Amino acid sequence: MGQNSSQESNMTTPVHVIIVGAGCRGEIYAQFASIHPKRMKVVAKHKIEDKNVFEDWQSIVEREKFADAVLICTPDRVHKDPAVAFAKKGYHILLEKPMATTQEDCTAIVEACIQGGVMLSVGHVLRYDPLIHKIKELIDAGVIGDVIHIQHLEPVGFYHFAHSFVRGNWRNEAESSFALLAKSCHDIDLIHHWAGARRCVKVSSFGSVSHFQKEKKPTGAGDRCLDCSVEGNCPYSACKIYVDSVKQGHTGWPVSVICPNSLPDIESVTEALRTGPYGRCVYDCDNDVCSNQVVNMEFEGGLTAAFSMVAFTEEICQRKTTIYGSKGELSYNGREIRVFDFLTRIPTKHTASSEDLKHYGMSGHGGADYHLMNAFISALANNDPSMIRSGPEETLISHLLVFEAERSRVESRVVYCGDTAES
Numbered sequence: 001m002g003q004n005s006s007q008e009s010n011m012t013t014p015v016h017v018i019i020v021g022a023g024c025r026g027e028i029y030a031q032f033a034s035i036h037p038k039r040m041k042v043v044a045k046h047k048i049e050d051k052n053v054f055e056d057w058q059s060i061v062e063r064e065k066f067a068d069a070v071l072i073c074t075p076d077r078v079h080k081d082p083a084v085a086f087a088k089k090g091y092h093i094l095l096e097k098p099m100a101t102t103q104e105d106c107t108a109i110v111e112a113c114i115q116g117g118v119m120l121s122v123g124h125v126l127r128y129d130p131l132i133h134k135i136k137e138l139i140d141a142g143v144i145g146d147v148i149h150i151q152h153l154e155p156v157g158f159y160h161f162a163h164s165f166v167r168g169n170w171r172n173e174a175e176s177s178f179a180l181l182a183k184s185c186h187d188i189d190l191i192h193h194w195a196g197a198r199r200c201v202k203v204s205s206f207g208s209v210s211h212f213q214k215e216k217k218p219t220g221a222g223d224r225c226l227d228c229s230v231e232g233n234c235p236y237s238a239c240k241i242y243v244d245s246v247k248q249g250h251t252g253w254p255v256s257v258i259c260p261n262s263l264p265d266i267e268s269v270t271e272a273l274r275t276g277p278y279g280r281c282v283y284d285c286d287n288d289v290c291s292n293q294v295v296n297m298e299f300e301g302g303l304t305a306a307f308s309m310v311a312f313t314e315e316i317c318q319r320k321t322t323i324y325g326s327k328g329e330l331s332y333n334g335r336e337i338r339v340f341d342f343l344t345r346i347p348t349k350h351t352a353s354s355e356d357l358k359h360y361g362m363s364g365h366g367g368a369d370y371h372l373m374n375a376f377i378s379a380l381a382n383n384d385p386s387m388i389r390s391g392p393e394e395t396l397i398s399h400l401l402v403f404e405a406e407r408s409r410v411e412s413r414v415v416y417c418g419d420t421a422e423s
Contacts, residue, residue, distance in 0.1 A: 014041040015380045016066075018091070020057045020082055021073035024257065025096050025123070029071050032373040040377050043067050057082040065089050068380055069119075072096060075169070076177050080105035087112040092119040094376050098185045099395065101177040103403045110392040121376045124390040126186050126319075127193065128371035130352045131337060133389075135321070135330065138350075139194055143339055144325025150194055150305040153320045154187050155313030161291060162236045163254045165311070166212045167278045171287040179289040180205075180406050181399075184309045187319065188405065189390070189398040191297065191305045194323065198299040200401055202416050205409040207293025211312070217283035224279045226270070236282040238273050295405045 017033075019026045019042055033040045043066065057074070061082075069092040072082055080100040086093055093113060099106040099122055113120040126132050139147060156165070170176045170183070180188070192200065222228035225238040234240075243266065245255050251264040258264075258272040273279030291311040298304050318334035329340045337350040372390075379387035401417065408415040 014039055015377050016041050016043045016068050018043060018060060018067045018070045019073065020060070020070055021075075021096075023073060023075075024253070026071065026073035028369050029073065029094070029373055032370070032377065035370075036377075039381065040373075057085070061085045061089060065091065068092060069094065069376075076182060077101050077175075080109055083109045084112040087116040087118050087120075090116060090118060092380055094121045094123065094373075096123040098177060098181045098402075099399055101181065103400050106396055106399045110396045113392050119376075119379055119385045119388060120392040120395075121372070121379070121388045122390045122392075122395040123372065124186055124189050124395065125368040125372045126190055127389040128375060129368040130371070131332065131335075131350070132190065132368075134337060134350055134352075135323070135332060136193060138330060138337070138339065139196070139323065139325075143328060143341075144323060144330050145327030147194065147196070147303055147323060147325050149303070149324040150191055151322045151324075152187055152191055152305070152307045154184055154307070154309045155315045155318060155320070156183065156309065156311045157316030158235060158312055158314070159241050160254070160316050161311035162212070162282050163241060163257070163278070165289055165291070166236075166282045166285050166287045167238075167280055168257070171285060171289060173288055176289075178406050179291075180207075180293055180295070180309065180409075181402050182289070184293075184307070185399060185402050187307055187309070188295065188402045189395065190321075191307060192398040192401060193394075195299045195303055195305065198301055198303055200297050200299050200404075200417050202414055203295060203297050203401065203405050203408055204414045205293060205295045205405040207290035207309075207409050209288060210291045212282050212285070212287055212291060214283055217281065221281055221283065223281055223284055224273070225281065226273055226279060228281065234282075238279050242269050242273060242278065290409075293409065295408075297401070297405075 014037065017040060019030055030042055033042045070082075070086045071094045072079060072086070073096045074082065076098055079095060079098075083093055083095055083100075087109070095109070099109055110120065138144070164170050165179060165183070170179070176182055218230050218234070220229050221234075222231075225231050225234075228234070228237075231237045231239055242255050242258060245251075246264055246266055246269050255264045255269060258276060258278040259268045262268045290309075293309045295307040296304070297307075315334070319332070320334065321330075321332040323330040328342050331338045335351070338347055339350070340347045375387050375389065379385055385391060404415045404417055
C-alpha cells in the first residue's frame with residue numbers, strides 16, 4: 001500500500017468512469033469515487049447530470065466517448081455485447097466476473113480489447129487480496145521450492161448458497177451460468193495463477209445438485225416459508241435467513257438484495273418473502289446448478305491440483321488452501337499464511353498488515369474490492385497496464401479452463417485441454 005502516494009502524485013485529473021449496471025457490484029465499485037474523489041469521478045450513474053443517466057448501455061455507446069473507462073456490472077449473460085461495444089469506442093474496461101457465459105464470448109471480448117488498444121481488468125478480486133497476493137510472492141520467491149500439489153477449498157456457506165444459488169439470481173444455468181463459472185472462476189483462476197507459467201494439460205470434474213431437490217422436501221412443508229408448518233425445523237428457512245437478520249439489526253447483504261427498492265424492515269422483508277422468489281421453499285425452486293463439485297487438474301511438469309466447491313459449510317467463502325512444495329508446505333485459512341520449512345522444520349506465519357486490512361469504506365471480499373479498484377484506476381492514471389493483475393490474456397486462459405472442467409463434468413470424461421482450448 002505504500003505506493004498509493006506515488007500513484008496519486010501522477011494524477012492531475014480524476015479518471016472519469018461510467019458504471020453500467022446498478023446492482024450490488026456496481027454500487028460497491030462506485031464507492032471508490034467517494035473515497036478518492038481526486039482520483040476517480042463517476043460521470044454516468046448517480047449524483048450526476050440528468051443527461052448522463054441512461055436506461056440502457058446502448059444509449060451510452062451511441063454518444064461520443066465522454067469518459068475514460070466503463071465498469072460493466074450487468075448480469076453474467078449481459079457482459080459480452082457491452083464489453084465489445086465499449087472496447088470498440090475506446091473505453092478502458094473493468095468487467096465483473098465471469099467475463100461471459102461462453103468461451104466464444106470470452107474470446108470475443110479479449111480480442112475486441114486487444115484490437116481496440118484498451119485495458120481490460122476482470123473482477124477477479126481475490127487476486128488483489130493482500131494475503132492471497134502474498135501466497136504468489138512466496139511461491140515465486142522459492143520459499144517452498146517446486147510446487148508439487150495445490151489443494152483448494154471454497155466453502156460457499158449453507159445460507160449463502162440457498163440465497164444465491166437456490167432461490168436467487170444464479171440458481172438456474174439457463175438464466176445465469178453454471179455454478180463453477182458463476183462462483184468458482186475466482187478459484188480456478190487462483191490455481192492457474194499459482195501454477196505459474198505451467199499450462200494445464202488435462203482436467204476432470206464431478207458434481208451434482210445435492211439436497212435441494214423436490215424429493216427431499218419434508219412431509220408437510222409448504223410452498224413458502226411463511227406458510228410452512230415445519231419451517232421451524234429447517235436451517236434454510238427464509239424466515240431465519242432474512243426476518244431474523246432484520247430483527248437483529250442486520251440490513252445489509254443478503255437482506256438488502258430482497259428489498260432493493262426500500263430500506264429493509266420487518267414489513268418490507270415479510271412482503272418480499274410472501275410474494276418474491278426469496279420466500280420459496282428451497283426444495284421447490286427451479287434451481288439446477290451444482291451444490292458440490294470437485295475439479296482435478298494436471299499441469300505441465302506433473303504439478304497436480306484439486307479444487308472442491310461445497311454449499312454445505314459453516315464458513316461463508318472463507319477459502320482454504322494448502323500448497324505442497326519440494327522444500328516446504330504452505331497453508332492458508334483465510335486469515336493467515338503458515339509456511340513450514342522442511343529443512344529447518346520451523347513454521348513461519350504471515351498476516352496482513354494493519355494498512356492492508358483497512359477497507360477504506362468499501363465493503364466486499366475483505367477489502368479486496370478496494371485493492372482491485374485502486375489497481376485499475378492507478379493503471380489508467382499512469383497508463384501502465386502492468387498494475388492490473390487480472391488482465392485479458394491470462395484471465396481468458398483461466399476462464400477456458402473453467403469451461404473445460406465443466407465439459408468434463410457434463411460429458412463424464414477427462415478433457416485434454418489442448419483439444420478444446422482452440423475450439
